[in-house]
Amino acid sequence: MADKSTFTADEWALLLESVMMAGIAVTAAEPSGLWGMMKEGLASSTALLQAKSDGANPLVKALVADFETSEGRTAARDGLQAKLKGAKAADMKARCIETLQQARTTVEVKAPDDAAAFTAWLYQISQRVAEAAKEGGFLGFGGVAVSDAEKATLSEISAALKIA
Template sequence: MADKSSFTTDEWTQLLESPMLAGMAITAADPSGLWGLLKESYAGGSALAKAIADPGANTLVKALANDFSTSEARSAARDSLKAKFAESQPADVKRKSVEALRQVSVVLSTKAPADAAAFKNWLCQISQATAEAASEGGGLLGFGGVQVSESEKATLAEISAALGV
């Protein structure tokens, strides 16, 4: 089973970014205001916390989640994301996130073939949870609208295709 030592520093940073990228692509596809942003952000963070607590979690997912709990790993991911998305518009964020997930897929398939499918499915679950976290197109405080917008559905499909799921 793969762990942090199976990857270069840059590859591990790509993996550390991947849960955030999975959520960011959805959020950028159909921004849903402050409350929606908060709900959608929480969905990705809770996936990391669940992976740490889940005894049945894939070993690579668990290794990443445990490493992400360190300030060093969070700083590496944050700094890399800042550089990647500096001065980006929402459409750019979505496109760059999906492309980065495509690169993560290649790294996983090459360096961790036994863990790749489970990790990619986990990223798709994060995207789905993010899409379902806040209603889209609603009125005051997000009441009404649809659970997952057409833009989010299309982005979920793009993410699945990028990850080869």
């Protein structure tokens, strides 16, 4: 069972970043306005809280526990700022997906027994963010639950995480 001690400081920071990037990729694919972005952000946070309370994989629980510390949040925030600084939405999405792929590779090498649960969890975060706010409606009416751009991004995330 992997935990923070299994990884170098840089690798652990990458894993923390990947948790945030899983949701940001979907939001960048089709920004939903202020309310939509708030709903999508809450969906990502809810996934963290749920992993804490359910029977999540030990690596996932270790990541969630680190987000509860100022050190963990700072590492994730600093990594996000460094990787996404100055990026436009399309470039931001590509950088997020690249980070997810790097995180998957890192876990496959360092903690292969945890890789499937870790990547499934990241994908679940992306899926929840995609479903959090309707796209293309007006004042909450109409629109679709998951837009074509979000579906395409979910497909790219699935490929990056090697989820069948």
